[in-house]
Amino acid sequence: MFGKLPVEAVSHDPNPVAPPAGATLEYGEYLVNVMDCKSCHGENLAGGAFPNPSVTATVPNITPGGDLAQWNEQDFFNAMKTGVTPRGNQMNPLHMPWKEIGLASDAELKAMWLYLQSLPKTATQTK
Ligand code: HEC
Numbered sequence: 001m002f003g004k005l006p007v008e009a010v011s012h013d014p015n016p017v018a019p020p021a022g023a024t025l026e027y028g029e030y031l032v033n034v035m036d037c038k039s040c041h042g043e044n045l046a047g048g049a050f051p052n053p054s055v056t057a058t059v060p061n062i063t064p065g066g067d068l069a070q071w072n073e074q075d076f077f078n079a080m081k082t083g084v085t086p087r088g089n090q091m092n093p094l095h096m097p098w099k100e101i102g103l104a105s106d107a108e109l110k111a112m113w114l115y116l117q118s119l120p121k122t123a124t125q126t127k
Contacts, residue, residue: 023107028115031108035101037062045116048125050095057095061124062116069121076113077106 019026032038032045040059042048047061062068067087068076075086081102083091093099104112 021107023110023114025111025114025118027108028111028113031104031112032115040096042125044122044125045119046122046125055095057092058126061122063119063122064117065120065122066124068116073110073113076116077109080104080109 019030021027038045040051041062042059045062046065047059050057050059060066067085071079071086079085079091080098083093083096083098083102085091091098102109
């Protein structure tokens, strides 16, 4: 059902109610929740400080209030599969688990993309 993605393994919610799998915004919201994007990107996904204070990385805003406003779906796929963003930044896999996220199916990635694009345009959090 989840393809190669170890969704169960990274979920904090023992009993998440899964909407039907597919390239839908609802399923994307579910994936973003169970894959714990919010533990780093923040409850509103507008970024901030890295959860482990010994890591100096800042976590980008992934609402349309950040760089993702300029991305298209293909940019998102490329970033999750290769770790390279449209700005040419090679994301550090130790800070951003793109290698694991990139194992998601295209339908799952599309679902996540649809959800992220649907978020309110939120100003970037700095801490
Ligand atoms: C362990 C913390 C962590 C988790 C979990 C995490 N991210 Fe990230 N994410 C980061 C960090 C840190 C960066 C910046 C990486 C860099 O530049 O090296 C980043 C960058 C990104 C970017 C690029 C943003 C930009 O403007 O360049 C996207 C898109 C993204 N993450 C999406 C996600 C999604 C979707 C999930 C969940 C499926 C997720 N992230 C889970 C920490 C995390």
